[in-house]
Amino acid sequence: MKPKYLLGLLVILGALGYMVFGGLGRNLVYFLTPSEYLQDQARYQNRPVRLGGLVKPGTVQYDKDRLELRFVLTDGVAEVPILHKGTPPGMFKEGQGVVVExxxxxxxxxxxxxxxxxxxxxxxxxxxxxxxxxxxxxxxxK
Amino acid sequence: MLNAAHPERPDALTWVFLGLGLLLLPLGLYLALAAPPDVNQGYLARIMYLHVPGAWLGYLAFAVTFVYSLLYLFRQDPRYDRVASASAEIGLVFMGLALVTGMLWARPTWGVYWTWEPRLTTTAILFAVYVGYFLLRGAIEDPELRRKAAAAVGILGFLNVPISYMSVKWWRSLHQTQSIDLTTGKIHMDPAMLQALLLNLVVFTFLYLGFVRFRGFLAALEERKEEA
Known part of the structure; x- marks a missing residue:
């Protein structure tokens, strides 16, 4: 085997290993719903998680001066208040499905x-x- | 897909595919730009006319590599290996196109260029496996061992194609499910958009067929030079 290709193969295998065991393993459940989160709250305390659900209509408050976006995330059963610092993305609106990290x-x-x-x-x-x-x-x- | 009769020049069918692809490309572009914007995404949705054909041809190309890798293992004819490797190469180009256009589409709609969600993760793995396919080919000097090892990767790597396609249904994902759903036959798209998308799928498939045949022809030339 030629060494430079061997090195390349090792890099690829390493990347695959990282994606399969690091990336995919954690991401088989890409996001939790608010109900799942609230059921097992102790487990996710102080750990970064992704929450997915719908933006509850009528709960969106955006403070333009402080760039603070507040809304309630719902899955129809449970609700979670969200505070996001930054401008809302262009397609963000009430009733829209969102994932918050x-x-x-x-x-x-x-x-x-x-x-x-x-x-x-x-x-x-x-x-x-x-x-x-x-x-x-x-x-x-403008 | 095999070039045998006149190895010194690409055959007529190769030129027909390339010609049709190049001739119809402006029409595909015209239909894509004439198609109505989406009610939610506006004109952003138009990147789909590049993104979907890219992903489709990535999948198709890896499927062709899978079939010809199997054929090579059964018949041991280097012609099959040439097609398998040509298709993997063109497949990488189209998959790369799908990944790049996907990132450009994701930033204004989802809000990020990349996130490790199931569809994106499985597609990134798919891409990396076929990069590995070519590194493996380069690493092995014995031609027969090289073809056999490449065929093994070409067969095993394909397993990820149905996983990547179905990932949006099997797991919770950020990526939307299929708009033209091959498993249920449902189509969630405006007729004018569908028409533009289907034509672009056909155009890019012609280009793919032409590219693969041309690349196979070049591989045959290379091989003869090596032997001589």
Whole structure:
């Protein structure tokens, strides 16, 4: 065997090992639902976890000056209050499926990363989204 | 997929596939840009016309590598090994395209370029296995041992393709499930978008077929040079 290829193979095997045992092992359960979390709260205390659920309509509060986003995450059974520092992602809205990375601190889940799930359904809008309208939206945002 | 009759030039079918692919590419691009935006994602959804064909051809290419690796092990004909390796190479290019376009799509929609969720993790493993396939080929000097070892990786590596495809259904994931679901036959897409996506799938499949045949032809040339 040529040494340089052998080295490459070892790197690949190492990367695969890392992904299978480090990455995938932890991520077979990519996120917990609020009910699962609350059932086994002691286990996840002070440990970073991902919580997944829906943004409960009517609970979103965004403080523009302090960049603090507060909302309630629900799975229909249990609810968890979330505090995320930073701007909400573009597709964040009420009723949307989200995954929050972070940890619990004093009854509030402190999010460090907010990920927005979107559906597999693609539909054309009934009105709007023409290039002119999009341009206008961009102008307004400036 | 085998070039045997006139080894000094690619055969007509190779040129037909490449020609059709290149001719239809502008039409695919036109349909993709003419398709309506998505109601939630707006124009961002258009990256799907590159992302989905990339992933589909990655899967298809690795499936072809799987079949030709099996054929090689049974028949011991180096022609099968050439097709297997050509397909794996083109598959890596398309899988890489799917990964890159996926990251570009994920940042504005999900909020991150990358996260270790099931679909992304299994696809990253898939990509790494086929990079390993080529490192293994480079590491072994004895041609027969090289082909056999590569065939083993080509067969075992394919196991990950159905896992990657089904990962969004088997595990909780951030990645959405299939919009054209091959397991249930359901389609969750506007007809105009579907038409653009299907045409792009066909165009890129032509390109893949042309590329693989061309790469197989080059591999045959290389082999003859080595022997001479």
């Amino acid at each position: 972070g940890r619990f601190q004093g009854g509030v889940f402190q999010g460090t990363n907010l990920l927005v799930k979107h559906s597999e359904t693609y539909q054309a809008p009934k009105a709007g989204w023409t290039p002119e309208e999009v341009r206008k939206l961009i102008e307004e945002a």
